[in-house]
Amino acid sequence: MQVKRLAAVFAFGLAGLTAPAWGAAEAQGAARCLECHDDLPDMSRSAHAVATDKRTPDCISCHGESTSHAKKVSGQKQGKPDRMFVGESISPADVRSAACLACHNSTPKLALWAGSQHPTVEVACNSCHKIHTNNDKVRAKATQPEVCYTCHKEQRVQASRPSRHPIQEAKVVCSDCHNPHGSAGPKLVKKDSINDTCFMCHAEKRGPFVHPHQPVTENCATCHNPHGSTVPAMLVARPPLLCQQCHTPHVAGGVGAVGGQPGVFPPAAPGQFAPAVTGTSSGKNVVNIWQGRACGNCHTQVHGSNNPSATNPTPQFLLR
Numbered sequence: 001m002q003v004k005r006l007a008a009v010f011a012f013g014l015a016g017l018t019a020p021a022w023g024a025a026e027a028q029g030a031a032r033c034l035e036c037h038d039d040l041p042d043m044s045r046s047a048h049a050v051a052t053d054k055r056t057p058d059c060i061s062c063h064g065e066s067t068s069h070a071k072k073v074s075g076q077k078q079g080k081p082d083r084m085f086v087g088e089s090i091s092p093a094d095v096r097s098a099a100c101l102a103c104h105n106s107t108p109k110l111a112l113w114a115g116s117q118h119p120t121v122e123v124a125c126n127s128c129h130k131i132h133t134n135n136d137k138v139r140a141k142a143t144q145p146e147v148c149y150t151c152h153k154e155q156r157v158q159a160s161r162p163s164r165h166p167i168q169e170a171k172v173v174c175s176d177c178h179n180p181h182g183s184a185g186p187k188l189v190k191k192d193s194i195n196d197t198c199f200m201c202h203a204e205k206r207g208p209f210v211h212p213h214q215p216v217t218e219n220c221a222t223c224h225n226p227h228g229s230t231v232p233a234m235l236v237a238r239p240p241l242l243c244q245q246c247h248t249p250h251v252a253g254g255v256g257a258v259g260g261q262p263g264v265f266p267p268a269a270p271g272q273f274a275p276a277v278t279g280t281s282s283g284k285n286v287v288n289i290w291q292g293r294a295c296g297n298c299h300t301q302v303h304g305s306n307n308p309s310a311t312n313p314t315p316q317f318l319l320r
Contacts, residue, residue, distance in 0.1 A: 030058040032070055045134045055103075062099045062131070085126045093124035100125040112182030123151075128180065141170040148174045155227045163235075164228035177226070195220055209304030215246070216303050243295045 034040075037059075043049045050056050060066070064082025072078040083091045083099055090096075097119060104110055113119060128138045128147055137143040145167050149156040158164070165172040174180075177197055178188045189197040198220045199206045205216065215222040223242060224234045231238045237245070296302060 029060060033059040041132050043132050043134055046131070046136070048131055057103060061102070085124075085131075093119065093122040093127070096124040096126055100129075109179060110181045112179075112184060114182070116182035117188060118180060118182075141173045144173045144175065148180075158225060158227035158229070161228035161230050163230065163232050165226065165234075193219075198226070205303045207304050210306045211308065212304040213302055240295050247295075 048057060062083065062085075066079070066081040068079025069081050080089050083095055085091070085096055097113075101110070101113070130136050130138075138147045145156075145159070159167045167173065177190060179190045180188060183189055185192045185197065186194060191197040191200070195217070205220075207217075220226070221236075223236060225236050226234065229235055231242075235242055301307075
C-alpha cells in the first residue's frame with residue numbers, strides 16, 4: 001500500500017508543490033490527499049501527471065485547499081472539497097470550468113468559450129473531458145463521437161445513415177468541423193461560416209465561378225446534411241424534389257407532372273386525342289425529368305461552372 005501511495009505521488013508530480021496550513025509535520029499538498037485517495041485510476045501518462053513539469057497541477061489546484069475535508073474535526077461531520085466535479089454535491093458548471101480555465105485560459109481555442117453555446121447551457125469542461133485517466137475519450141478520434149453523442153442524439157442517428165462522413169471509421173470526427181470551446185461561426189463551426197468550414201476539405205467547391213450557384217455561395221447546408229442522409233451525396237432531399245424547392249420545373253406546352261393533369265394524357269385537355277409527351281417531343285418536361293430522377297442528368301456542375309450554356313443561357317436581369 002505504501003509503495004502504491006509513493007507511486008501515486010510521483011505520477012501526479014504533486015508532493016510539496018502546495019502547502020496549506022495543515023501543519024508542517026503533516027503530509028502536505030496532494031500527498032495529504034493520497035493518504036486516503038490512493039485508489040485513483042492510473043493517470044501517470046496524462047498531461048496532468050508530468051512530475052518533471054513544475055506547471056503540473058495537483059489535487060488542490062482543481063479541488064481547492066478543502067481544509068474542512070482534509071482535516072476532520074472531532075465531533076463534526078467531515079466537510080466536502082471546495083470544488084466537486086462529480087457526485088451529489090457537484091459544484092456549478094461555471095465553478096468547475098473556472099478551475100480548468102485557471103491554467104487553460106491562454107489556450108487560443110478557448111478564446112471564445114465565455115458566452116458560447118456550451119457554457120450557456122451549463123456544460124462544464126469535465127462534462128466532456130476526464131482528468132483521472134491516461135486516455136481522455138474526447139481527445140481520441142475513435143471515441144470522441146461517442147462523447148458528443150451523449151447529448152447530440154439526433155446526430156448519432158444521422159451519422160449512421162447510408163450517405164455520411166466516415167465518422168464510424170474514425171477518419172472524420174466532430175472536432176474537425178466544430179470547435180466545442182466556442183466559435184464566431186454558427187453551430188460552433190471552426191470557421192466564420194459553414195461554407196468556409198466545408199471548404200477546408202472541399203476546396204474544389206470554393207470557386208469563384210463565372211456562373212455560381214447561389215445556394216452554394218450562401219450555405220452548403222441548404223442542399224446537404226453534413227451529419228448524414230438517406231439520399232446519396234448527403235442531400236437533404238432527392239432530386240428533382242430538392243431542386244424544385246427553389247426552381248420552377250421545366251415544362252413543354254403546359255405539360256403537367258403526372259397523369260390527370262392538363263396536357264399529359266388524353267383526354268386531359270379539351271380536344272386532345274394524343275399524349276402531349278411523345279418520343280419526338282422536347283425532353284424539357286416534367287415527365288421526362290421525373291423519369292430520369294435527377295436534374296443533374298443535364299446540370300452536372302451544380303456547384304458552379306465557368307462554361308456558359310448554349311441552349312439554356314443564364315437569365316440576364318436588367319438593372320434598374
